Amino acid sequence: MGEKITYDTFFARSFSRSDQRKLGYAAFLGCLLIALSFCLVFRPYSAAAPPSSVGLSNGVPTRMNIVCKSETRSDICEIHGEDIRIDAKFSTVFVSASSQEENSSVLIGPYCRKGDEIAMRRVKKWLVKPVVDANGIAIPGCNQSHNVPAILFSLGGYSGNNFHDFTDIIIPLYSTARVFNGEVKLLVTNSNPWWINKFRNLVQKLSNYEVIDIDNEANVHCFTTVVVGLKRAPQELSIDPLKSPYTMKDFRQFLRSAYSINKVTAIEIDDDNNVKTRPRLLIVARNRTRAFRNTDEIVRMASDLGYQVVVAEANGNIQRFAEIVNSCDVMMGVHGAGLTNMVFLPENAVLIQIIPIGGVEWPARVAFGEPSKDMNIRYLDYKIKTEESSLIQQYPVDHEVFNSPLSISKQGWLKFKEVYLDKQDVILDINRFKPTLQRALELLHR
Structure with missing residues (x-):
């Protein structure tokens, strides 16, 4: 209140009453133009990366943050909030949001071969949809709540081919999930039980929980943190060290640990070809x-x-x-x-x-x-x-x-x-x- 009086007093002493009215009108028009300019400039980016804001979930204020990125090989959304609900029936990730963000939905094929039409035809698309209960749009009720984050990704595309298994799924999954140190649940769309069994050593090393075949879930699963899609470097069989805390050296050490293979360095031959065993x-x-x-x-x-x-x-x-x-x-x-x-x-x-x-x-x-x-x-x-x-x-x-x-x-x-x-x-x-x-x-x- 004191701050408002100070500003009012300053303007009262500096301008006549007529000038104050003119200044008020000018200030009002100026603010209107600035606000309009901000809307025009920043609106194109709102769908891709909605800012942190206050949303409503059953009338209770919640903090919600969605950051969606379109990378060379993949699209990924990282969602943090108090109310994230995954409904397989509608292939939708519902996120409690404010009314301003209600229309900023994003459709993602959570597989790391974006741009390859043949591969992406085999990948189920998921909608990340901010919604508002207060406006009469009902969010599906929670059937099962989880106290750890989730990563939703696809085993569609070219899975089953060893090269694509590693470059499109395993290495990106490592890059995305390793930071959680096992405390993360893996939600698989386009699930393939054979694939899960083949790479069980790696899956169990990344998550302390059983994999959830989300497509066949009747329950609505609820989380506070969800990642839709995986982080993928532009190059094949690679990790981008500029965008990840991990490197391929870390990944190869992870593989050695997962499969209990202990040979770290290849044989070294000296100039006299003296080696205990042949290469x-x-x-x-x-x-x-x-x-x-x-x-x-x-x-x-x-x-x-x-x-x-x-x-x-x-x-x-x-x-x-x-x-x-x-x-x-x-x-x-x-x-x-x-x-x-x-x-x-x-x-x-x-x-x-x-x-x-x-x-x-x-x-x-x-x-x-x-x-x-x-x-x-x-x-x-x-x-x-x-x-x-x-x-x-x-x-x-x-x-x-x-x-x-x-x-x-x-x-x-x-x-x-x-x-x-x-x-x-x-x-x-x-x-x-x-x-x-x-x-x-x-x-x-x-």
């Missing part, structure tokens, strides 16, 4: 597509160079294959999802990617070559020649399959995949490939 080379076998047709020759040549050779194919037993990969110092394989198991290699190990013909150099580098840097894995690649491809047995040497891969790719992804990924096996030229294995040995030297 282990893993040849990742593929029995259906892009298989090595002369594995026995590769094994003999590698053994002659001083390697202890292991041949194994990745399968659904993650624990078993993680142990095999972690025990090795060098891993080689034809470009494909099986190389994703590089995440289990020890520090300073070597990855050798065999690149088939067909113009796949760029995706091969992006998928595995570039991510290897953040994993502290040395990377080599070997691009095969036409004579090393089984396609030479299917098409004449002057065919566009060899001379114009671009013309094949213009026929669409399915045609490209059929020719270069599904039909192509590899017959390595042993003499030509030998220097690559020798280079891997050099990288293992101290």
Whole structure:
């Protein structure tokens, strides 16, 4: 009250009564224009990231904050409030809000391959909807309340492919959930029990609670903190250290802990080649597509160079294959999802990617070559020649399959995949490939 009197007195002494009236009118119009300007400038952003405000839930004031971000590969909403209700019947996350925020709803496909129409067709969309009981819009009643945060994400898209399992789901889930130190509930949409069972070690390491298949829940689940979607770096198999407190080094340590694999560093060979055991080379076998047709020759040549050779194919037993990969110092394989198991290699190990013909150099580098840097894995690649491809047995040497891969790719992804990924096996030229294995040995030297 004293502050108001002081200001009134100042204006009364400085202006005549007529001037005060004119100033009052001018001030009123000025404030009106400023308010209008703020509305016009800031309204476009309100739907994407509503500010912290006071909402109503059954007449009780609550604090509510929704921050929604549109990233390169994913959309994510982080919601903090006293009344967040998840109703699977309507695929909606209801958030108690003030009347000003009631229309700022956001639709999210909680899977980290945004922009890929094929993947996103398999992802259920969820509506994040601020609502107000006081305005007559009923919020569904709570059937089950939780005292820990929740993360809602999808197992749709390309789940079931090892590469996409890690780059689209597991690494983003780690980036999003690790900060809660287990005290978080995982709500899965487009659930796949087989997937949950396959990666149970990782899921149980991230959450102290059973996974909730939210699509089949009749109950309305209520929380005070909910994250819809996952945090995903723009690069494949990566974590953005500028936006996350974690790194790929942290993630790889997390994997070693989850699967109880203890080899942290690859073998070191001194200049006199004095080692207690020979370096282990893993040849990742593929029995259906892009298989090595002369594995026995590769094994003999590698053994002659001083390697202890292991041949194994990745399968659904993650624990078993993680142990095999972690025990090795060098891993080689034809470009494909099986190389994703590089995440289990020890520090300073070597990855050798065999690149088939067909113009796949760029995706091969992006998928595995570039991510290897953040994993502290040395990377080599070997691009095969036409004579090393089984396609030479299917098409004449002057065919566009060899001379114009671009013309094949213009026929669409399915045609490209059929020719270069599904039909192509590899017959390595042993003499030509030998220097690559020798280079891997050099990288293992101290």
